[in-house]
Every structure is written in structure tokens, then in C-alpha cells.
Amino acid sequence: MKNKKKLITTIASLALVGAISIGATLAYLNAQSQQMTNTFTPKDGGKNISIELREPNWDGYNFGEGKNPDGSTVNPxxxxxxEALGLNExxxxxxxxVIAKDPTVKNTCGQDVWVAVTVDKTGLPSYASLNWDKTKWDIVGESGxxxxxxxxxKVTTNGTTSPVFSQVTISDTATEVAGFDIDVKAYAIQGENIDTLDAAKAAFHTEFDSIFPEA
Incomplete structure (x- = not known):
């Protein structure tokens, strides 16, 4: 079979040489179409998605105010x-x-996004509790x-979430108290082509696998 295949190839090549040798006397009818240029434009001009995290009742910073405030100082x-702000209380x-603390997220880009928040309460004592909004948020790992x-x-352009929680309550039965920290961080992924919360959870794990568990 190998010899036969080689022979056929050789014959075809010789035939092509013969066609070239008389090509000067031949003219074939031909035509070509117009060029089709297909332009692909990314959503929102190709900009990355963006969000803001604020706690207006904690430090007085509303959306658009301050340069990424970290919750350590009151908005001047x-x-x-x-004095009524949670930070001062x-x-x-x-x-x-009952101390006000209301982490809320705003979508500041030109497309819908899914939002997730992590709350590190490693140092949260047993006498302090958070009032999670379990209606608007799916809370995972509350006991950890x-x-x-x-x-x-999904959060639409310029839309905001409800606060993840709105206050920290110190038990009135506590007999001994000490200082503690609560760290909050927000994340977002695109809403386009991610249609369900379960799909969004899987996407968060894909993008931030060290932070979000497998759905």
C-alpha cells in the first residue's frame, strides 16, 4: 500500500508539471467574493468588572466617597x-x-455581576453576634x-446589595469582655452566561479556589 500511495502521488505531481508547461495558453473563468470583516466588541468596552464595599453606618463613608476606606477611620x-457611628461606639x-456595622456592595461597572462576601470572625467572642440577612444572602459556614x-x-449596573448584616450585638449577660476584630471583603464575578446561584458558586471557586469552596 505504501508503494501504491507513493506512485499515485508521483503521477499527480507529473500531471501538475504538464499543466504548468502549457499554462500560458489557458485562461480559466474565476470569481471571488467580497471580504467579510467580523468585529467582536467586548461588553462594557472590555473593562474589568468593579465593585465598592462600604459600611455607611459604621464609618460614615457612602459609595463614591473616600479612596477604598478600610473601616479604621471615620469619614472626615x-x-x-x-458619635453614633458604629466605629465610635x-x-x-x-x-x-448594639453596634451598627453594615457591609454593603455596589456594582460600579457596566454589566451585571454576582457578589460574594467573606467575613473573618476568627476573634469574635461568644458574647458577640451578627444579625445575618439570610433572606437576600446565602450564608455558608456560619459556625466557622x-x-x-x-x-x-445578580446585581445590576449601579445596583447595591442589602447589608450582609447590619449590627453587632453584645450580650447583656456577658460578665467579662475584650476587644475583637471583624474583617470583611467583597468579591464579584461576571453575570453574563452565569444564570443561577449554583453556577455562580462554582465560578467563584474556579476564580478564587483558595477562598471559595467547591459548590
Missing amino acids: GYEGDA AKEFSPGD NTVIAYYRT
């Missing part, structure tokens, strides 16, 4: 009662206090040190 431009808390909250629906 806050026009309300700064938390500086000298007592048993029975790191809680993951997935917003149940």
Missing part, C-alpha cells in the same frame, strides 16, 4: 452625628450594646471562623 466629611462598648455570603441574585 461625614455630616451626621459621628465600638471603641468603648459594654454588655447590651470564616463565613461566606453569596448574594442570591
Whole structure:
């Protein structure tokens, strides 16, 4: 079979040489179509998705204010009662206090996104509790040190989530208290082609596998 295949190839080549040798006397009818240029334009001009995390009742920073405030200082431009902000109340808390803290996320890009928030409460004492919004958020790992909250629906452009929680309550039965920290961080992935919360959870794991568990 190998010899036969080689022979056929050789004959075809010789025939081509023969055609070339008389090609000067031949002209074939021909035609060609117009060029089709297919342009693909990314959504939102190819910009990356973007979000903002704010806690207005904690430090007085609303969306668009400050340069990525980290929750450690009060907004100097806050026009309300700064002493009533959670940040100031938390500086000298007592048993029975209810302290405002309301982590909320805004979609600041030109396309829908899915949002998730991690809450590190490693140092949260047993006498302090958070009032999770389990209606709008799917709360995972509430009993552990790191809680993951997935917003149940996509957030549209310029849309905001509800607060993951809105207050920290210090038990009025606490007989001894000490300081503690709560760390909050927000994440977002595209909403396009990700149609369900389960699919979004899987996508969060794909993009941030060290943070979000396998769905």
C-alpha cells in the first residue's frame, strides 16, 4: 500500500508539471467574493468588572466617597452625628450594646455581576453576634471562623446589595469582655452566561479556589 500511495502521488505531481508547461495558453473563468470583516466588541468596552464595599453606618463613608476606606477611620466629611457611628461606639462598648456595622456592595461597572462576601470572625467572642440577612444572602459556614455570603441574585449596573448584616450585638449577660476584630471583603464575578446561584458558586471557586469552596 505504501508503494501504491507513493506512485499515485508521483503521477499527480507529473500531471501538475504538464499543466504548468502549457499554462500560458489557458485562461480559466474565476470569481471571488467580497471580504467579510467580523468585529467582536467586548461588553462594557472590555473593562474589568468593579465593585465598592462600604459600611455607611459604621464609618460614615457612602459609595463614591473616600479612596477604598478600610473601616479604621471615620469619614472626615461625614455630616451626621459621628458619635453614633458604629466605629465610635465600638471603641468603648459594654454588655447590651448594639453596634451598627453594615457591609454593603455596589456594582460600579457596566454589566451585571454576582457578589460574594467573606467575613473573618476568627476573634469574635461568644458574647458577640451578627444579625445575618439570610433572606437576600446565602450564608455558608456560619459556625466557622470564616463565613461566606453569596448574594442570591445578580446585581445590576449601579445596583447595591442589602447589608450582609447590619449590627453587632453584645450580650447583656456577658460578665467579662475584650476587644475583637471583624474583617470583611467583597468579591464579584461576571453575570453574563452565569444564570443561577449554583453556577455562580462554582465560578467563584474556579476564580478564587483558595477562598471559595467547591459548590
